[in-house]
Amino acid sequence: MPKILIVDDSPLDRVLAGGLLEPDGQFVIHYAGNGNLALDKLQQEEIDLVVTDLVMPGMDGLELVATMRSRHPDIPVILMTSKGTEEIAVRALHAGAASYVPKRLLFQELAETVRRVLAVSSRRQVKARLLGCMTEQHCSFVLGNDVELIESLIAYLQDVAVQMELCEESEVTRIGVALEEALVNALYHGNLEVGSELRGEDDQAYYALVAKRRSEPPYRDRKIFVRANFTRQQATFVVRDEGPGFDPSKLPDPDDPSALERASGRGLLLMRAFMDEVSYDATGSEVTLVKRRKTATVPQPAENS
């Protein structure tokens, strides 16, 4: 039976909200008088959903939503709003609250809103279990020279790496930094053939050249091809551009002190620092990056229970 936690500093309002849910016999109701007590309760009980007032002494509803977002991201929160708290409610919804019910409509709407939010949450949990059973995922993308899509692709690939439990949150940013370097190389140096010499020296000229080439052939018609393969052991990313390529054997030695002040080559150093393997094909237009799972034991797919 789903456990609902009602959070309100007013004992009367607490009992009223709980009373609206209890008669159904579908829920077990717990109570807390403010945000801090609610967090204590969440440590003690396996709560499925929180219904909270917004204005409370101590930790208020907005703070509770923000804290739950980081500590209990899977538990949905429904806000009880009253006249004058609409602005805080909007902020709480932005912070991750699932829904809200005006206090004056509790009688008509609370039980139905709780059922609806629980149904959505349950579907999410089943989906998370399903993704826990995934053993391999392969995806391919063909992108134009579009920065927004590149940013979105990096975020997507980071999400899949987390889903496949290849790395922890802290490692995800490292994957993002390395992928960004590979994709930026493909876009600017590969497809648009804009070298890094201008970068930092004359940024206006650099960006003017980028803008010009984005609209003129053959640069504008070139694509970036990305293939990603995820298993529970490792992720492999292959990024290819349609530029003229380069001779990978002529890459500067990163340990050469004279290379320190050069503008180029930093991206490759970052890719190598944050991935386990980085290699170019003979044409220099395709780079393969491999990230392996750190721990020795590979997680088994979740049981189908």
Add this chain to the structure above:
Amino acid sequence: MANAKYFPFRQEADILIVMPTGPISNLSGQEVQSEWEQVVCYVRQRQCRHVLVDMEKVTFFGSVFLSELNALWKQGHQHGGRLALCQLTPLGDEIIRAAKFDALWEIYPTREDALKALAS
């Protein structure tokens, strides 16, 4: 430039203190770029001798920002100026070391340490 969105800066004696307000992606847009240009312009006009970049809020950055910092370092270096970074996050520190700029730039744990060193 105290009210800048991405790169607020202020001058203390002959040190320009730049305080980026968040991560700096390689894919950051024109708005970020033009604000950085204002920092470069200020240094170019030699209104200050040294530059200190407080990296406390820069959770990550890439080779593009490294190139920008390197250009700033070169520019100052030619005129006896110094570039220092302080309050690097653990990942920021990794990025600087991976790119080997720790051999070129001054890095300090706190802003106070950096200001003291630059003033000496």
